[in-house]
Amino acid sequence: MTTSGSKLLLIYTGGTIGMIREKDQGSLKAFNFDELLSKIPEIKLLDHKIDTLSFDQPIDSSDFGLIQYRELAQIIYDHYSNYDGFVVLHGSDTMSYTASVLSFMLENLSKPIIFTGSQLPIGDLRTDAKENLISSIQIAGLKQNGRPVIKEVGLYFEYKLYRANRTTKVNAEHFEAFDSPNYPSLIQSGVNLKVNYSAVKRVRKIKELVLHKDLEDQILLLKLFPGLNQKVFESLINIPCIKGIVLESFGSGNFKTDDWFVEGIRRKINQSVPVVNITQCSGGQVTMGKYYTSERLQKIGVISGSDMTTEATIAKMMFMLPKRLSMKVFKTIFEASLRGEVSES
Template sequence: MKSSKANILLIYTGGTIGMVKDFKTGALKAFDFKTLLDHIPELQLLDCDIDTVSFDEPIDSSNMDIDSWIQIADLIEDQYVDFDGFVVLHGSDTMSYSASALSFMLENLDKPVIFTGSQLPIGDLRTDAKENLITSIQVASLQTNGKPTIQEVCLYFEYKLYRANRTTKLNAEDFQAFSSFNYHDLAESGVHLKVNHKYLFKPHADKKLKVHKKLDNNIALIKVYPGITKAVLQSIFNTPNLKAVIIESYGAGNCSTETWFLNLLKENISRGIYIINITQCVGGSVMMGHYETSSALKNIGVISGKDITTEAALGKLMFLLGQSISPNRFKTMYETSLRGELS
């Protein structure tokens, strides 16, 4: 008979949260998560059972790539029936990228996948790792009417639970390293753990988990800036096997109206290159056509990324390119919220 306690799987990919200090040498070394309860006895106060698994070779998050994302997805897929929730321990630098990508890879998810990490190692005197880890596990174990309360990919950091594909890392030093400018917090940890139920993602009922492992990274990201040259843009568009480009434009989606710039975009769209327009601002949305400087982009067939983050824009693009869908359907799907990534 299955225990009434939630079963949580802790997945360690690498990163600062998995390091402890050797007090004799002062050097950092990898933490053995099999002895987790010995090092963090507070976890025994949680009403859940915890198991752990680790990458065979944990990596710094700067080395995260598509293969690593697939490895995380494989671990979740293989253990999906046996666990009620998953906590992914990940370096903070690329956490929003990985968590956003996983949100698209895990279709019909009806259990929590919570990404977390820390700014300081778990063995540091002033570490934020313990609180982030403990509360992430607690959030993953929450149940409502016998079912997981959270049924999406999230990111927990410094007392806040966010929808993963709405997050961006903003600060390299503060404990409050992440934010979600265009969507509400899903939960906040204080004296009490407060869940904002009305903002939670509602998956399709009675549909089985589908894990997408075919991603296509033949893409480019261009941040426009005053003085950008035709030669720079042309070199990017000449990249072999290029299939799509994300342009980080100004403000509400504005770009140069120079003839060479628009003609270059138009030429590449005509040869089948998808071009997505997102804002380089951390908050707000692209509204193509709102200003004269973005009307031309709309007219030549540039796809609107609306209020999507750069991290989610990249993950969604790799995911959709891997689906081999028609150009018309591609545009419709990119401009449609699939996992709550768009308002």
């Protein structure tokens, strides 16, 4: 396994990691990423050829949407044949959403796309930015027998590389900001990089990269809570423009048993609006029909999100809705693993 000699593209989209603190006022501003090596001279020790590219207007991750997803995916697609891997610097707040969407937009991926960021600016004394960035570059350049070790979209933070579409942000203050509750880490960074080969994506045959730019964002995410009443529920699910609904249910997929709730969901499914059931719990999975409270909805065609994260579920729906599939085919494909986003039984 080698950790040198790769050609990598570093893409800055925005976020804390690309900021420096002005000495006089203490405010944060983005620095010129063409000067990256002068800010972090340790990167030279990695012996990689690193090019940098920044969004024309770096953006806070809270403002990311379809336009930015397409811009980022297009950049990677356009430069794909010229680089061995990519590192994307992104704000941590919605990093799991963007990384999950990219995993669906880029089909037949056989090179690493590593997302990373930081909780503190790169110029701060106690910053986590340098370690996250240096290790992400090292992982993106990691090869075995001349081929990349990582062949998927990953998210690196605080000594761990995760499959990106399995991650969620769990802490706004600690350096260990992300977790992958239902899938093991791909790499553990310590004195050496310890690769979990049983968890990383395997590519048996390299195929041409396919870019899917058609996405749909008219999606309702509804987190159930005790006391949700009929008027509020119906006012939300009956918004005319909604093309898909994601329900965060209780425990292993349990819902309210009121007739008005079940009938409301039935009407949307009959209108060819797919409804996906995922759990509010940080770990575990939905098991439709395990209890009576989910059995009724299973019978009317509610889709099981199994152990997918909210971020991956939204991303997958954005990706699949434009395909205009029948409800039966949509359900079958959604419940299957496309990019390793869900555990297969």
